[in-house]
Amino acid sequence: MRKFVFMLLMLWGIPSLANAQSAQPAVAIPVGVVAAERKSVTKSQDFVGRVEAVERVEVKARITGYLDKVTFKEGDLIKEGTPLYSIEKGLFEAAVGQAEGALEKDKAAKTLSEIQLQRAEELFAKGSGTQVARDQALAADETARGSLLIDEANLQTARINLGYTEIVSPIAGKVGRTSITKGNVVSPQTGPLTVxxxxxxxxxxxxxxxxxxxRAQQSGKNVDVTGFKVSLLFADGSPYKHAGKINFIDVTVDRSTDTVLARASFPNPDFALIDGQLVRVGLEGGAPEEKIVVPQAALISDQEGVYVFVASDGKAAVRRIKPGAAVGSGVVAEQGLTAGEQVIVEGIQGLRPGVAVRPTLLPPTPDRS
Incomplete structure (x- = not known):
């Protein structure tokens, strides 16, 4: 009987012992925190942009002839006036000689017409000549003068065409590949020879x-877009090291996209920017505003949106935030946080609301906002 009572007492004591163990406080999870702080933030926007050369020339033949030489190397950096192509000159030199001969012939005819006009006027003044003869001499002289003007224009045209046999670069820049080779006939209808x-x-x-x-108009401020800071990111995410400056805003809206085209100018001393390249454009400007900034490492997303864990009274608590623009490695929290709250950035894995935490304030680093 005593043994039975003892066993009952033992059975009753087991749940009491389990309850006693569960009542013990849970071990606090160590976490790293940073204080949500207000920072002066400049408004920024991202856009997709396209690189365009300031000057772009399609080189074309201006006369018809056989291509005699290709005098450049594809892809070279060339200066203005660099020879590119040479067209066979023979026919054009002959045309210049023919025009020069016609001019000399008509110069002689003009000299003769001037002499004849002078004689006709002298005879008419003495009463020996007729007015008809004088008028005919005057008309012949005017005709000779007109012929001279035509000959001079023909000679100028022939010399211009001869000059077109040497095709040179009208600008400084990089030359593309040639679309035609030596020995082919080229003409204005051939199309671009190179770019x-x-x-x-x-x-x-x-x-x-x-x-x-x-949005800029509703702010009621005169926004000077030329003062905006413009930056670039390449397709692989690497930044372009030179800043740009907006120098043009289009005067019309694209009706198909309801957008206005903006243009920025960038120095390109290392030729890293290539005509036609797709880039990411970052635009920063306007008056700085005080905003709460949190590290991107603290952000967690779920079906309800974005939230962060904070250490509050020794426990993990959830703060739903409205993320804004990126600021370095941090993000602006438009809503949901107050300055000074301890945002958990390390030890987030496995955290749940209400779990005991032991926060350690992390020192600020260049990579942590």
Whole structure:
């Protein structure tokens, strides 16, 4: 009987012991935190842009003839006036000689007509000649003068065509590949022989939505877009090291996209920007505003949106935020946080609301906002 009572007491004691163990406080999880702080933030926007050469020339033949030489190397950086192509000159030199001969012949005819006109006027003044004879001599002299003008124009045209046999670069820049080779007949209908694009500086054009323009107008401030800081990111995410400056806003809206085309100019001393290249354009400007900034490493997303964990009274708590623009490695929290709250950035894995945490304030680093 005593043994039975003892066993009952033991059974009753087991749940009491389990309850006692569960009542013990849970071990606090160590986490790293940073204080949500207010920073002076400049408004920024991202756009997709396209690199365009300031000067772009399609080189074409201006006369018809056999291509005698190709005098450049494809892809070379060339100066203005660099020879590119040479067209066979023989026929054009002959045309110049023919025009010169016609001019000399008509010069002699003009000399003769002047002499005949002078004699006819002298005879008419003495009463020995007739007015008809004088008028005929005057008309012949005027005809000779007209012939001279035609001959001089023909000679000038022939010399211009002879000059067109040497095709030179009208601008400085990089020359593309040649579309035609020596021995072929070229003409104005042949199309571009090659393309030359200037290199430094370069333009970047990007469309800006009407929404952004309306937002700027509703702010009631005169926005000087030329003072905006413009930056570039390449397709692989690497930044372009030179800053640009907006120098043109189009005067019309694209009806198909409801956007206005903006253009920025960038120095390109290393030729890193290539005509036609697709880039990401970052635009920063306007008066700085005080905003709460949190590290991107603290952001967590779910079906309801974006949130962060904060250490509050020794426990993890959720703060739903409205993320804004990126600021370095941080993000602006438009709503949901107050300055000074301890945002958890390390040890987030496995955290749940209400879990005990032991926060350690992390020192600020260049990579943590």
């Amino acid at each position: 030359i694009v200037s290199q430094d500086p370069m333009y970047v054009t990007f469309p800006v939505s009407q929404r952004e323009f309306l």
